[in-house]
Amino acid sequence: MAEPDLRDLDVFVAVARTRNFRRAAVEIRVSVSSLSQRLRDLEERLGVRLMNRTTRSVALTEAGELLLSRIAPALRDVGDALDQVRGMREVASGRLRINAPPPAVDLVLAPMVGPFLATYPQVDLDIVSESGFVDIVSAGYDAGVRYGEHLAQAIPLSGPQSYVVVASPAYIARRGTPKHPKDLLDHDCIRARYSSGVMHDLEFEKAGQIVKVDPPAKLISTNMGLAMRAALDGAGIWATLDGYVHDAVTSGALVSLMEDWCEPFPGPFLYYPSRRQTPPALRAFIDFAADWRKRETRGK
Numbered sequence: 001m002a003e004p005d006l007r008d009l010d011v012f013v014a015v016a017r018t019r020n021f022r023r024a025a026v027e028i029r030v031s032v033s034s035l036s037q038r039l040r041d042l043e044e045r046l047g048v049r050l051m052n053r054t055t056r057s058v059a060l061t062e063a064g065e066l067l068l069s070r071i072a073p074a075l076r077d078v079g080d081a082l083d084q085v086r087g088m089r090e091v092a093s094g095r096l097r098i099n100a101p102p103p104a105v106d107l108v109l110a111p112m113v114g115p116f117l118a119t120y121p122q123v124d125l126d127i128v129s130e131s132g133f134v135d136i137v138s139a140g141y142d143a144g145v146r147y148g149e150h151l152a153q154a155i156p157l158s159g160p161q162s163y164v165v166v167a168s169p170a171y172i173a174r175r176g177t178p179k180h181p182k183d184l185l186d187h188d189c190i191r192a193r194y195s196s197g198v199m200h201d202l203e204f205e206k207a208g209q210i211v212k213v214d215p216p217a218k219l220i221s222t223n224m225g226l227a228m229r230a231a232l233d234g235a236g237i238w239a240t241l242d243g244y245v246h247d248a249v250t251s252g253a254l255v256s257l258m259e260d261w262c263e264p265f266p267g268p269f270l271y272y273p274s275r276r277q278t279p280p281a282l283r284a285f286i287d288f289a290a291d292w293r294k295r296e297t298r299g300k
Contacts (some may be wrong), residue, residue, distance in 0.1 A: 006075070006078070007038065008038050008039075008041065008042040008045075009042075009071055009075060010028060010075065011024070011028065011030075011035050011038045011039055011042070012039060012042055012050060012064075012067070012068075012071075013068065013071065013072055013075060014027050014028050014035075015035070015039060015051065015058060016051070016058075016060055016064065016068045017072075019057070019058045019059075020058065021035060021036060021053070021058065039051070046063075048061075048063045049061050049063065049064075050063055050064035050067060051064050091122065091280060092120045092122065092123050092280040092281045092283070092284035093120075093122035093123060093280065093281060094122075094123065094124070094279075094280075094281050095123075095124045095125075095126055095281070096123055096124070096125055096126065096142050096143075096279075096281040096282060096285060097126040097127075097128070097140060097141045097142050097143075098125070098126070098127045098128070098141060098142065098143050098144065098145065098270075098285075099127075099128050099130055099134050099136055099139065099141045099143075099144045099145070100127060100128070100129060100130070100144065100145035100146075100268070101129070101130065101131045101145065101146065101147070101268070102129045102131060102222070102224070103241050103243075103244075103268075104145045104146075104147070104157070104268040105127060105129045105145075106224065106243070106244070107158075107161075107241060107243035107244070108145075108157050108158045108267065108268055109127060109145070109157075112288070112289065112292055113125060113127075115288075115292075116285065116288050119284075119288065120281070120284050120288075123281045123284065123285075128141075130195070131194055131195050131222070132194065132195040132196055136271075136272070136273070137273055142272060142279060142281070142282050143270055143271065143272040143282060143285070144270075144271055144272070145157065145268050145269065145270050145271075146268065146269060146271065147265075147266070147267075147268050147269070148266070148269075154269040154270065154271040154272075155269060155270050155271075155286060155289065155290060156266065156267060156268075156269055156270075156293065157267060157268050157269065157270050157289055157293065158267035158268060158293060158296065159267055159293065159296065159297055160264035160265060160266060160267060161241055161242065161243070161264065161265060161266075161267045162241070162242050162262050162263065162264040162265065163239055163240065163241060163242070163262050164239070164240065164241070164242045164245060164249070164256050164259070164262055165178075165184075165237060165238070165239045165256070165257040165258050165261075165262065166231060166237070166238050166239075166240070166245050166248070166249060166254040166255060166256055166257065167231065167234075167236070167237045167238070167254065167255055167257060168231060168232055168233070168234040168253070168254055168255070169252070169255055170234040171188075171234040171235075171236065171237070172255055172257075174234070175187060175188070177257060178237070178257055178258060179258065180211075180258070180261075181202065181204040181211045181212075181213045181258065181261055182211065182213055184202065184213055184215040184237060185213060185215050185216070187215060187216075187236065187237050188216065188218035188235065188236035188237065189202075189215045189216060189217055189218060189236050189237050189238070189239070190217070190218065190219045190221070190227050190230050190231055190235060190236045190237065190238040191215075191217040191219070191220050191239075192220065192221065192222050192227070193220050193222065194222075195222075199217070199220065201213060201214045202214070202215065202239050204258070204261040204262065205261065205263045206260055206261045206263070211261070215237075218235055218236040219235055219236060224240075224244055227240065228244065228245070228248070231245075231254060232248065232253055232254065237257070270285075270286065270289060272286075
């Protein structure tokens with residue numbers, strides 16, 4: 001014999017509480033005949049009579065009183081739990097894990113974090129800075145950030161970005177000013193190696209013409225603070241994202257070179273697994289990031 005399901009128990013509790021089949025049927029939105037049949041099926045499954053009913057009254061048997069006393073509180077707890085879970089569709093809470101490359105963390109995510117957490121105090125952010133490819137699903141991330149992503153579930157996090165080539169005034173006075181990307185082959189450069197061990201060529205574009213060069217590296221480092229310090233101290237020419245050196249260029253501490261070869265490109269994208277229901281914390285971040293980008297665009 002099959003065990004009773006929650007609907008059968010809901011029917012029993014509704015009748016036991018109202019002592020009236022018609023009122024119970026209205027309360028749980030079923031027909032009286034359906035309610036009566038469910039109650040009979042419940043009694044058959046349990047092998048015991050739960051109610052004595054006449055055309056005018058309903059009375060619980062001893063077994064019915066015992067069952068009501070034990071399951072009514074449990075069903076209330078189940079209802080409360082379901083309501084709480086449904087409420088999570090509207091309340092952004094819990095931990096949100098995001099994997100992103102260092103430039104996206106430093107220049108795009110970092111300014112958002114404080115305002116986002118202030119807006120959604122029940123969300124905890126876990127942001128891992130990593131340049132290599134990561135399978136965000138198997139690694140347990142809710143979302144990832146990468147450049148050049150064109151996935152179905154991807155949104156831009158910022159407007160266009162651009163690389164700049166900079167050097168200190170002292171370096172330029174000592175070694176001269178490069179005019180073309182190939183001129184870098186005769187200069188000391190500050191370069192970065194990816195976590196995979198690969199050091200990609202520097203790529204430049206001007207009016208549709210693409211030039212790639214592999215200049216000598218006087219310093220190799222993935223640490224932006226170290227690279228910045230070396231560039232300021234005149235150790236070499238540094239190709240990096242504009243956001244890292246904007247203030248230094250504005251102040252004159254660094255000089256921007258070959259600007260006509262540094263065309264803008266799309267900024268980073270936030271991508272996430274395709275799901276029927278996006279977790280509330282992730283949905284909140286997606287909406288916040290979209291609004292942040294709009295305000296950033298209006299401010300420019």
